Amino acid sequence: MSAAAVLPLVTIVALCHNHARFLRPALDSILAQTYPRLEVILVDDASTDESVAVLREYAAAHPGWQTLLLERNVGNCTAFNQALARTHGHYVIDFATDDVLLPERVARQVVVFEQLPADYGMVYSNVRLIDEAGRLQRLFYARTAAGQLHPAPASGWVFEQVLRRFFISAPSMMMRRATLEALGGYDETLAYEDFDFWVRASRHWQFYFQDEVLTEKRLHPRSKSAQTYRPHDPLVASTVLICRKAAALCRTPAEWDALAVRIRWELRQATRWGNLAAARQLYALLHDLGQVGWADRGIGVYLKLKK
Template identity: 50%
Template sequence: MAGILEGASPGLLAEYLASRRPLVSVICTSYNHERFISASLQSVLNQTYPAIELIVIDNNSTDQSVARVEEFRQKQPEIQLIRNTENVGICRAFNQGLKRAKGRYVIDLSADDLLHPERIARQVAGFERLPGDYAVIFGNAAFIDEKGRLTGYHYPISPAGQATVNVPSGWVFKEILASYFVATPTMMMRKDVLESLGGYDESLSYEDFDFWVRTARHYRYYYQDEVLTSKRIVRQSLSSQFDTANNPLLESTLKVCYKAFDQCQTADEYAALANRIRWFIRECFYTEQFKLAFCFRELLEYMEKPDFRTALILRLCQWHIPVNSLYRNYVTWKKNRVFRRGALNAGI
């Protein structure tokens, strides 16, 4: 080996070493992300890891998002761009990129989030040390606002930067049912696992809960205790739509819950799913999706009878009480309180 590389130019040596490392495909989905996409793409180009392909899918943005991407492509023509003539949704847009991806590992990047420079290098190194039944590596995430200011963390951290709470790792199917604990933007996924699933389910309005349910039953997840991603919290983000009246996200959630029910095997798993469904019934009430609440009840009753609190919520759903405006004000107050507390813990 040394004889072959002896006398090679630094550029050729770097190209050879890069060729020996697993390719990572970063699939960036964008819709009206003009304000943020340049920083997001630059964070990919700033990676210390050399073997990366970048695929951008624009979902028919009406702002200057595509123009910002083209500015990068003038300097980096290897960046691939798919321009949709209509907004086909997050799941289908990602699958368009997945079909082009050649990497061993895949990152699903929203065009308003940021990768820290060592993110890909650290995650690839972690994956390469793991057994073959691991499908996902994930980590902690910093929360930033629309101006890029740090507001907190997905998991609270110590002064040394480690999470101060216990984060599930390994076989996490029950934990996936119990709560939202994986910071979605931090995930690196095995491409062959994604392909075995047929990519994301395009009948759904969002992707992560379904992906977790379909993979965590058969594959392990590894928590890497580092902050290598910044998740931007914006007013019109998809996650914020869960609080709005008559949003389509809870209907997708019901479909995923039926998938999860079919995969449950133990009493603890059924109990975790039942508890989550009780929470979704409350969300249906708060978002005034009263009929959908009874669809969740139907699934719940396959596992247990609704408890007193759930029965009360369902009775209130029958009365069609308009509570969404009040609920959204409460959620906004609570988020602001959490961000202020996170900022204090972070020493901001």
């Protein structure tokens, strides 16, 4: 039996929607992986550019790669779940095809994961943030003069931390399939997946931060994150739902307080960008939790006056 045969199978779900401009570097980065046991599925969520042609070209050149070419746009969560159901990897990477995997990405994360106890559901790492031309802008985790990373990563039981602040770069994640299956995959009622996955997974599974740069995340104006909080933004509506789900999972006063910090931050962003419908829902949730402070009441008055 070869050494590769005993290594865990890793699934890469390559999700594409109108990424034709960035597809070749993304798919080439899969081919450049040093890890020998990969299962690759190329998913197109009803692109209207030349993405499908590129995906078919790569699939034809690499017969072991699967394709899932959706005729209508179903969104990341549903597209990912449909792909996941067709795969078998012990570990899973949700790979947006406007990003880039560095050659040692899979190999290095598998080494870490295989050394962790079975209750670790996700490993994540540092990320290079690049522009549309692939030029380095900065690292997701910057190191201070004292050698500390900012934002501060966290490992272990991180549920309270996940509620309180944003400290994980989603493109860096490798997930345990057992964790995804226990959660029923991504929530298909939502417009995005990462915050909800972090909340639900961290309640029952530990997370681990790997202090290495293994991924490049592309920053461009058409990305979902670049459009967040504007009026009618479906991401904010999903954030409200996720916060409500998180409230049902809280068990301690510290967790309730952490969730209130998150809701308060989301409330201010939604108000700032004029998404008043979402802001009112967030304010109502803060009120339901008994967490409305004197500073929050000023926003509440403003939201009433703007009706």
